[in-house]
Every structure is written in structure tokens, then in C-alpha cells.
Amino acid sequence: MDVALKVDHVSKSFGKKKIIDDVSFELFCGEVFGFLGPNGAGKTTMIKMITGFLSVDQGTIEIDGFNHRSHYEKAMASIGAIVENPELYKDMSAYENLKMYARIHDNVDNSRINEVLDIVGMQDHSREKTRKYSLGMKQRVGLAMAILHRPKLLLLDEPTNGLDPAGIRELRDILKRMAHEENVAIMVSSHQLSEMQLMCDRVGVISYGKLLSVNTLKELTEMKVEESSLRLITPDVVTALSVLPDELKSKIISNTNEYIDFRISKDQINNFLRVLLNRDVTIHGIQSIESTLEDAFLSITGGGLRIE
Amino acid sequence: MSKLWGLYVNEMYKLIKKPLVIILIVLIFTSGLLFPALIKFAISFDSEPYIEDKNTIETQLQYYKDEKTKLSSELLAAIDNQDDEYYIEDLKMQIDELETYIFQSELFLELQLFDEPEHVMHDSFIPRALSSLNSLNTDIINLNKVPEEERDDNWAAELDQAGKGYAQLYDSIKNKDFTTYNNYQIEAISAFKSILSSYDAEIHEFSLKLLPVIDPTGGLNGEIDFEAANLVADYASLLKYELDNNVNIKYDMIYGDQSIVLLSEEQRLEKQEEYDILMYKIENKQVATSLPKDSTLISSLSVEFSNFFLSILIFFAAGSIVANEMTTGSIKTLIIAPVRRWKIFTSKFLTLLTLFLVASLVLHVATSLGNNIFFDAKHTAYLFVSDGKVVSIPGIFFGYFYLLADHTLLFVLMLLAFMLSTVSRHSAVGIAIPFALMMVTSWASMMLSSLPIAKARWMDFLYFYNTDLADRLFPMHKFFDLVTYIRISQNIPQNNLPSLSFSVLFVLVLCVCLFYIAFDSFTRRDIK
Numbered sequence: 001m002d003v004a005l006k007v008d009h010v011s012k013s014f015g016k017k018k019i020i021d022d023v024s025f026e027l028f029c030g031e032v033f034g035f036l037g038p039n040g041a042g043k044t045t046m047i048k049m050i051t052g053f054l055s056v057d058q059g060t061i062e063i064d065g066f067n068h069r070s071h072y073e074k075a076m077a078s079i080g081a082i083v084e085n086p087e088l089y090k091d092m093s094a095y096e097n098l099k100m101y102a103r104i105h106d107n108v109d110n111s112r113i114n115e116v117l118d119i120v121g122m123q124d125h126s127r128e129k130t131r132k133y134s135l136g137m138k139q140r141v142g143l144a145m146a147i148l149h150r151p152k153l154l155l156l157d158e159p160t161n162g163l164d165p166a167g168i169r170e171l172r173d174i175l176k177r178m179a180h181e182e183n184v185a186i187m188v189s190s191h192q193l194s195e196m197q198l199m200c201d202r203v204g205v206i207s208y209g210k211l212l213s214v215n216t217l218k219e220l221t222e223m224k225v226e227e228s229s230l231r232l233i234t235p236d237v238v239t240a241l242s243v244l245p246d247e248l249k250s251k252i253i254s255n256t257n258e259y260i261d262f263r264i265s266k267d268q269i270n271n272f273l274r275v276l277l278n279r280d281v282t283i284h285g286i287q288s289i290e291s292t293l294e295d296a297f298l299s300i301t302g303g304g305l306r307i308e
Numbered sequence: 309m310s311k312l313w314g315l316y317v318n319e320m321y322k323l324i325k326k327p328l329v330i331i332l333i334v335l336i337f338t339s340g341l342l343f344p345a346l347i348k349f350a351i352s353f354d355s356e357p358y359i360e361d362k363n364t365i366e367t368q369l370q371y372y373k374d375e376k377t378k379l380s381s382e383l384l385a386a387i388d389n390q391d392d393e394y395y396i397e398d399l400k401m402q403i404d405e406l407e408t409y410i411f412q413s414e415l416f417l418e419l420q421l422f423d424e425p426e427h428v429m430h431d432s433f434i435p436r437a438l439s440s441l442n443s444l445n446t447d448i449i450n451l452n453k454v455p456e457e458e459r460d461d462n463w464a465a466e467l468d469q470a471g472k473g474y475a476q477l478y479d480s481i482k483n484k485d486f487t488t489y490n491n492y493q494i495e496a497i498s499a500f501k502s503i504l505s506s507y508d509a510e511i512h513e514f515s516l517k518l519l520p521v522i523d524p525t526g527g528l529n530g531e532i533d534f535e536a537a538n539l540v541a542d543y544a545s546l547l548k549y550e551l552d553n554n555v556n557i558k559y560d561m562i563y564g565d566q567s568i569v570l571l572s573e574e575q576r577l578e579k580q581e582e583y584d585i586l587m588y589k590i591e592n593k594q595v596a597t598s599l600p601k602d603s604t605l606i607s608s609l610s611v612e613f614s615n616f617f618l619s620i621l622i623f624f625a626a627g628s629i630v631a632n633e634m635t636t637g638s639i640k641t642l643i644i645a646p647v648r649r650w651k652i653f654t655s656k657f658l659t660l661l662t663l664f665l666v667a668s669l670v671l672h673v674a675t676s677l678g679n680n681i682f683f684d685a686k687h688t689a690y691l692f693v694s695d696g697k698v699v700s701i702p703g704i705f706f707g708y709f710y711l712l713a714d715h716t717l718l719f720v721l722m723l724l725a726f727m728l729s730t731v732s733r734h735s736a737v738g739i740a741i742p743f744a745l746m747m748v749t750s751w752a753s754m755m756l757s758s759l760p761i762a763k764a765r766w767m768d769f770l771y772f773y774n775t776d777l778a779d780r781l782f783p784m785h786k787f788f789d790l791v792t793y794i795r796i797s798q799n800i801p802q803n804n805l806p807s808l809s810f811s812v813l814f815v816l817v818l819c820v821c822l823f824y825i826a827f828d829s830f831t832r833r834d835i836k
Contacts, residue, residue, distance in 0.1 A: 014836075051644050053835040073311075076646035083644070087637035091325045097641075100321065103314035104645045145641065 002029040003065075004078070004153040004185030005050065010059035012049060012209075019045045021209040022059070027185045029152060032175060034200035035189040036297060042209040043189040044084065047157050051081045064152050077106070080151035082159055086142020090131035094122055094141045097130060098148060105149040116144040119174065135162030143171070147178070154178065154186045160195055172199050193297065205300045212300050220296040229253065230269070232260045233285040234276075243279040248272055261289060311647045315655035323625065323659060332621035333670060336614050340674025343610035344603075344682040362422050369413040376406045404446075411445050412438070419482055425530070432527030433534050434481060437489050441477040444470050469499070486526030490519055507549065515545040522595050531596045536791050540586070540595055543794045547583040551576070581693045585784055588691060588698040598790040603685030610675045611711065615718075618667050619746055622718060625663050626725035627738030629656050630830065634733040639835060649831040657726070657823070664722060668715060672708045692784050710778055710785060716815060717775035721746055723819055727826040771818065774811035781808070 005027035012020040020042050027033050037043045048054045050061055052072070061068035066075035088097045095113065102108040117123045120140040125133070130141065139162050146154055154175075160168045176199065178184040190196055196203060197217065204214040234240055237257055241249070251268070253261045264272060276283065323329055360368075383399045415438070416422055421429065428434055451467045473492060480489035494516050501509050518541040519526070527534035550557055556571045556579075571579065589595050633639035642652050679685035687703025690710075701709070721742035729738025753772040767773060779785055786793045805811070 048835075052649075053640070053643050055832075055834060072648055073646045076644070079644065079646075081644050083640050085637065087640050089322060089325070089638055090636070091327075096321075100318045101641060101645070103318055104311050104642075104647055 002183075003027070004029045004063070005187070006060075006062040007046075007050070008060045008062070010046075010049065010056055010061060012045060012054060012057050019209050020049070023206070023209070023211045024059075025204055025211060025214050027153065027187055029185045030179055030183045031201040032179045032186045032188060032199055034196040034203040035187055035206065036191075036193070036196060036203050037189075037206035038191065041206045043206060044157055045209075046206070047081070047083055047155050047187070047189060050155060051079060051083055052076060053083065077149070078152040079155060080146035080149065080153070081155040081157075082139070082142040082146050083155070083157050085135070085161065086138050086145070088130040088133075088138060088141060091129065093127045093129055094133075094144070095126040097141065098145060101145050101148055108149050112148065112150075116148050119147070120144045121170070136164060136167050139163055139171075140167075143174070150182075152184060154184055156186065156188045158190055159188060160190065160192055168195065175199060205297060207300075215296075227263050227265045229261065229263045229289050231287050231289040232262065232276075232283065233258060233287070234260070234281060234283050236281045239279065240276055240281045243281065244272075244275060248275065312651045312655060315642075315647060315651055316658050319629070319655050319659035320662065323629075323663065328624060329621065329663075332617050332624070333667060335617040336621065336667060336671050337674045339617060340610055340614040340671050341678040341681075343613050343675075344606050344678040347606050347609070348682040360416075360422060362417070365413050365416050365422055369410060369417070372406050372409045372413065376403055376410065379403050379406065407449070408442060408446065412442060415441070415481075421481075427530040428484075428528055431530070431533045431535070432525075433486055433489050434484075434528075436534070437477050437481050440492075441474065441481065444474045444477065448474065484528055486524065486528065487520065489526060490516060511542065511545040511549050514548060515541040518544055518590060522590050532599060536599050537595065539794050540590070540598075540790055543790075544583065544586045544590065547579055547586065550579055551583060581784070582787075584693050584696075584698055585691045585787060586790075589787070594689075595790070597686070597688040598787050600789050600791050601683070601685065603679050603683035604789055606683055607675060607679045607685060610678060611671065611714075614671045614675060618671055618715075619718060619721075619743065621667055622660075622664060622722045623725050623739045623743050623746075626660050626722045627729045627742070628735040629660060629726065629729070630826075631729035631733050631735035631738055634835070635735070643835060650827070653827055653830045660722060660726060664715075664719060665712075668711055669708060672711050676704070676707060688788050690782060690784065691787070692782075706782075710782055713781050714778035716777045717746070717749065717772070720771065720775060720815060720818055720822070723822040723826075727822045727829075730826040731829045768806040768810065769814070771814075773805055774814040776805075777808075777811060777815070780805075780811065 003026050007023055007025050010020060010023050011018065023042075023046065035043050035046070045054065049056050050063070050068070052068075056068070061075075063075040064078035066078075068075045088094070089100070092100070094117065098113045098116070099110075102110075102113060114123070117126050120143050122137065122140050122144060125137060130138065133141070139159065143156075143159070146156070156175075159171060159175075163171060172195070175186050175188070179186050179201075188196070188199060200217060202214060202216050203220060205212045232240070235258070237255055237260060240260060241252075241255065244252075248262075248264075248268070248271070251262045251264045251272075253263055255261065262272070273283070273286075379399055379402055383396065383403065386396050386399060421434075424434070447470045448467065451463065451470065454463060473496070476488055476492045479485065480492065494513065497504070497509060497512050497516065504512070515538070519537060522537045522541060523529075523532040523534075525531075527537065546557065549555075550571065554571050554576070555568050556575055558567045558569075589598060630639075633642070643649075676685075676687065687707050689703045690701040690706035691698050692701075693699070724745070725738045725742040728741055729735055732738065749772045753770075756767070756770075806814070
């Protein structure tokens with residue numbers, strides 16, 4: 001498979017704080033790559049370095065075989081991206097925004113503009129000023145801009161933000177089709193694990209600036225995990241919380257008046273329940289609350305960080 | 309290059325999509341066009357100058373005659389009564405004065421001068437001719453009062469000369485004949501040559517020869533004020549005398565002193581250029597274009613007025629072209645594009661440059677149109693000497709070049725706004741600081757020049773001593789208002805500005821520094 005993106009020992013610091021620490025990975029044409037990590041892990045910083053917003057302190061980035069530093073324009077010609085929220089010129093329509101973007105790319109004509117507007121379903125609103133658009137509509141136009149020049153590498157930072165469920169599904173289908181039918185390499189950063197599960201072929205997990213692992217979805221779901229997340233349903237939440245010893249309390253992730261979520265190894269489940277039953281805490285049920293992918297994620301990151 | 313062009317087109321497109329930009333350009337145009345209309349409307353309330361009609365003059369004449377009869381009787385009685393001699397002298401003076409009035413009124417009626425247009429009676433050679441005629445009339449009356457026993461050949465010659473002069477002047481007024489009037493003046497100079505200094509005689513003689521070349525009608529056609537024509541002719545003659553004799557003649561307007569020193573080489577070149585251009589204007593009948601008119605002041609006022617809107621537009625555009633994109637996040641679209649940052653920066657700078665040139669052009673066209681429509685003002689060609697030949701730049705183009713040179717400070721402050729907004733990434737900083745500097749510049753320069761301190765060398769590095777380039781780049785612009793220049797500028801002490809080459813270099817270095825700081829900040833800094 002062709003390598004669309006090669007990140008080689010890349011580091012970045014803001015002041016004395018290291019945000020990206022010696023990260024290396026490759027992205028292949030025709031795959032959807034999930035970039036997973038909690039807030040502040042360095043996902044957006046990594047994308048901003050690839051897209052030229054931030055300089056690279058150490059290491060190299062190659063896009064479609066072109067060095068990002070020495071052949072900047074050729075490298076960037078292969079990239080389409082949405083970084084954070086898509087920002088459009090508010091006094092112009094979607095069509096005008098795309099038209100402007102087309103002027104600074106080679107081989108993009110009016111028919112291509114109409115084509116991408118059709119792809120993202122914005123043809124009917126393309127002549128309205130974008131200041132009237134909802135966040136979801138802006139995301140669609142942002143995607144249209146990102147794919148306008150038929151990039152080999154598409155970078156999407158939290159692309160489902162603001163989209164309704166139908167929109168998310170539509171986006172998912174578009175991205176999968178682009179990757180698998182048009183051989184585009186797509187990198188998606190998100191904290192929506194369920195989305196990742198449905199969309200991605202491979203997933204890279206990043207935490208505190210370090211890339212902890214890169215696995216296929218299959219590898220992740222088959223990963224043996226030490227701890228699992230459970231939900232204890234009980235009307236006596238207050239009593240339950242007061243009777244648990246400290247070492248078990250530290251396993252609690254969150255609680256409401258009706259349940260307690262906790263993350264615990266299989267060996268500790270008996271002990272946990274015994275303590276509660278001995279103190280006459282009523283238990284209505286116990287259930288697993290997370291997907292296998294999240295379990296794997298938390299296992300990789302050490303469980304100290306939680307994503308939605 | 310195609311991408312740079314694409315970026316430039318995009319920037320221009322974004323600019324014209326901003327409502328405030330369009331509003332300000334419309335304001336520049338309308339204010340430039342309509343300001344002269346406002347002035348025209350305001351001065352339309354001025355009362356017409358009063359011109360005496362035939363009946364008034366007849367009534368006045370009768371009154372003067374009655375008064376003269378009354379005073380003559382009083383004088384006879386006073387002489388008879390051997391009254392106080394001062395009283396008698398006073399009566400004689402009053403009668404002489406009344407005789408002058410009577411003479412003038414009779415002349416007005418005889419030559420029907422009350423029917424003449426205002427400019428003939430105020431701005432042509434006629435008032436001077438009337439005044440000379442009046443003097444000659446008094447001379448003749450006085451000569452005729454000389455007792456017969458005192459009359460000799462000189463008396464006869466003087467009377468004869470006065471009589472001939474009177475006839476010449478009378479004919480020149482009656483026939484509206486400037487040539488006759490001017491010949492009379494030339495003959496008078498020749499007659500008095502013996503009592504004039506060679507310097508005065510030479511200057512006056514040449515000046516009188518120039519007058520018919522400047523305006524053969526002597527101001528009768530209403531194009532050139534006769535007094536202004538005299539001033540121009542005198543100045544050209546003075547320059548010729550100075551160049552011929554290699555001297556510099558200076559008048560002290562306050563004490564009336566005159567000093568003559570040798571010309572320095574620099575002064576000689578300057579005076580030679582002035583003389584060549586002045587003679588070119590005289591010989592090519594262009595003096596009329598260099599005289600003060602209502603439109604000259606209105607034109608500069610309307611430019612000043614529209615400049616206010618132009619400054620707001622330029623500072624708004626320069627202060628927001630980068631900062632706004634950073635604030636709204638739309639810069640991302642540009643950064644992701646396959647173009648290097650220097651191209652994005654250059655496209656933004658070129659856009660500002662275009663706006664600067666186009667907005668100045670709009671201002672120039674609007675003020676020119678406004679002054680042309682409401683004050684019939686025309687552009688004056690700019691003349692300068694190159695390789696000993698007078699070269700002319702057509703007025704409409706020169707007006708624009710001059711306006712651009714006059715906007716040197718605005719250009720520098722535009723770069724400052726651009727630099728500040730790029731570095732701070734806040735449009736408020738980029739707009740407010742240059743605007744404040746614009747406001748305080750004239751005040752600060754005025755304050756410094758009014759302080760009783762000698763101009764120190766370090767003051768050459770103050771920007772406002774170097775940005776006022778228009779009149780220094782186009783030194784012969786002073787000839788656009790010859791009268792004011794000859795009357796005032798010549799007598800103002802030389803301002804102690806840095807040399808032109810220093811100022812140009814200073815402005816260039818300043819612009820390069822501002823540009824480089826902005827460029828470096830834009831191309832190298834991270835966008836978080």
C-alpha cells in the first residue's frame with residue numbers, strides 16, 4: 001500500500017512543555033485512521049503540525065512522498081483538512097467560499113465545486129451567506145472544501161461535531177467510500193469511541209504527547225484487557241459510597257443517585273460486591289457499560305484518562 | 309505565480325465584500341464630489357460687490373460741486389478776513405480733494421465707466437490708469453497755477469509732457485487699450501531713468517516688457533488679475549537681474565531692508581529653474597493657471613476633508629487584513645492551502661497597496677470632478693527643468709502623483725497598522741495606534757517648531773520631519789500659486805528640514821523595517 005503520510009520521530013514543545021514527544025506513524029492510502037486520545041493529549045497539535053499551522057521542532061513529516069519542509073507546496077497539495085471547527089468567510093456564500101479556495105488550487109473548476117456541494121448535500125443552500133449556517137452545515141461545507149481538490153490525504157479533527165445522527169451516518173459513509181473506493185488516506189481525530197469503532201480501519205492512541213499504540217480495530221477488540229467498566233444499579237448509592245474502603249473507592253469513575261460506575265479488575269469484583277452485601281446495600285443489577293474498544297483504550301492509556 | 313495571483317484576487321474579493329470598505333469608499337467619493345458644492349452653496353449668500361450706477365454718480369457729482377462752491381466762498385471770506393492760515397490751508401486742501409472727486413466723477417460719466425464689468429474696474433489696468441490720470445490732472449492744474457512770471461522752458465516742457473501723458477492715458481482708458489497704457493509706462497521709466505538706480509530701471513523696464521506677453525489685454529478679459537500679472541513680471545525681472553549679475557537680492561518685509569549678496573551655486577541653479585519655468589509659463593500663456601483662485605483653496609480643503617475617510621479606510625483595512633482572519637479563524641483555510649506563507653503575506657500586502665492606490669485615485673477623481681463642476685477648476689500641468697529643457701507633466705496625472713506623495717505619512721502608518729495587527733493579532737491595536745499617531749502628528753510637529761529651542765540633529769529622526777515629501781519631491785509645485793509664493797514664501801525663513809535624500813532614505817528604511825517585522829511574524833510564528 002502507498003504511504004500517504006509518514007510521521008517520523010516528530011516532537012513539539014510550547015515553551016518548556018513538550019506537547020508531542022517523538023511520535024512516529026504511517027498512514028496508507030485507502031484506510032481510515034483513527035487518532036484517539038483524551039483532551040490535551042496532542043491530537044490537534046499533531047494535525048496542526050501536519051497542516052502547517054505549527055512548526056516541527058524535531059523529526060520529519062512526509063506527505064505523498066514529499067518532505068513537508070523542503071517541498072512544502074507539493075506536500076500540502078495532497079492534503080485536505082478540517083482543523084477544529086471549519087471557519088468560513090461569513091459575508092460570502094458556500095459557493096463563493098469554495099470558489100475562493102479553488103483559485104489557489106490547480107485543476108479545480110466550477111463543475112468540481114458543484115460536485116462536492118452535491119456530495120456533502122449543500123447544493124440547495126450553496127448561495128446563502130454562511131453566517132446563517134448551523135454548525136452542522138458549516139461542517140459539511142468544511143468537508144466540501146477539504147475534498148475539493150481531490151486530496152490523497154484527508155485530515156479531519158473532530159468531524160462529527162455539530163452533526164445530527166443522520167449527518168454523522170452520512171459523513172461516515174462518505175469517508176468510508178472515499179477511503180475504500182477512491183483510495184484516499186483519511187485520518188480522523190475524535191473522542192467519539194463509538195464513531196471510531198464504526199469508521200476506522202486502524203487506530204492510534206495518543207496520551208500526554210506520546211503515541212502509545214497503533215493497532216487495527218480487530219487487534220484492539222481482541223486485546224486482553226485487565227480491567228473492565230461496570231455499572232452498579234442501586235437505590236442506596238449514598239450508603240454504598242460510605243461503606244466502601246478507600247482502595248475500592250479509587251476505582252469509582254462516576255456516580256448518580258441511581259448508579260455507580262467503576263472500573264475494576266475481574267479479581268476484585270467479588271470483593272467489591274461482598275463489601276456492599278455485608279452492609280445490606282440493595283443491589284438491583286450490575287452491567288458492563290463500555291465497548292471493548294474503550295476497554296482496550298483505557299488499558300493502553302493505563303486507565304487514568306477517560307474519554308467519552 | 310498563478311497561486312499568488314489567486315490569493316491576491318481572493319484578498320481583493322474579501323475586501324470588497326466588507327460593507328464598511330464599500331461605505332467608506334462611497335464616502336470618500338461623495339465627500340470629494342460634494343464638498344465643493346457645499347462651499348459653493350455657502351458662499352452663494354455673499355452679497356454682490358457694490359457698483360455705483362449713473363444716477364448715484366450724478367448725485368455725488370452734484371454734491372461735490374455744491375460743496376466746492378460752498379467751500380470756495382468760505383475760502384474767499386477767510387482770505388478777506390485774514391483768518392488763521394491753517395484754517396485757510398485746510399480749506400484749500402478740502403477744495404483740492406473735492407476737485408479730484410469731481411474730476412473722477414466727470415470722467416466716469418464721460419467714459420461711461422459705470423457700465424463696465426466689475427473685473428474691468430477692479431482687476432485690470434484701468435484702476436492704475438485712472439489713478440495715474442488723476443495724478444497727471446493734478447499736476448496740470450498745479451502747473452497752470454504757477455504764476456506767469458515763474459513759467460520757463462522747463463515748465464513748458466513739463467506741461468507738454470503731462471499733457472501728452474494725459475492724452476495717452478485718457479485714450480488708453482477710453483479705448484480699453486492696454487498697449488497705449490504700457491507704452492506710457494515704458495516712456496515714463498525712460499524719462500525718469502536718470503533718477504532711478506540702474507537696478508530699479510532695468511528691473512522695471514523688463515517687467516513692463518513682459519506684461520503684454522503675460523496678458524495683452526491688461527486684465528480686461530478677466531483671466532489674469534493685473535496686479536498679479538505685475539507681481540509675476542516683477543519677480544521674473546528680479547530673477548533675470550539676479551542671474552545676469554550673479555547676486556541674491558533679499559528684502560526684509562518687516563524692516564524694509566534690502567541686502568545683496570553673491571549667489572551660491574545651489575541658489576543659482578534653483579533660481580535658474582524658477583526663471584526658466586516662469587518664462588516658459590509667460591511665453592506659453594500659462595500664467596493664468598498659476599494664479600490663486602477660489603478653487604485652489606477649495607480643492608485642498610476637499611482633499612483634506614476626504615482624507616479623513618481615506619485614513620479610516622486604510623487603517624481599518626491594514627489593521628484587520630491579518631488580525632481579523634486570526635480572530636475569526638478563517639486563516640486556517642489559507643494555511644491549509646498548498647501555498648507558502650510568504651505568498652499569503654505578499655498577497656495581503658499587495659491588496660493593501662492596491663487599496664491605497666485605488667482609494668487615493670477615487671479621492672483624486674472625486675475632488676477633481678467636484679471642483680471642476682462647481683468651481684470650473686482645471687488641473688495645472690507640472691513643469692520642471694531637465695537637461696536645460698522645460699518638461700511638462702499633464703495636470704490630471706500630476707495631481708494624482710502629488711496626492712500620493714502627500715500621502716507618504718498615511719502610507720507609513722498603513723504599514724505600521726499592518727505590522728501591529730500582524731504581530732499583535734488584534735485589529736484594535738492595529739487600527740487605534742496609527743490613527744492616534746495621525747491625529748497627533750501635526751500637533752506634535754507644530755509644538756516642536758514653536759518651542760524656543762534650536763533644532764537638534766536627533767530631531768532629523770522624528771518621522772514627521774521626513775514624511776512631508778510632496779512639496780520637496782515636486783519643488784516647482786510652489787508655482788501653482790505664484791502670487792502667494794512670491795508674496796510670502798520668499799520671505800519666510802528656510803525651514804530647517806533634513807535633506808531630501810535623507811528623508812527619502814529615512815522613509816524607505818522605516819517602511820522596510822515595518823514590512824520585515826510583519827513578514828517575519830507572519831511567516832515564522834505558529835498559529836495555535
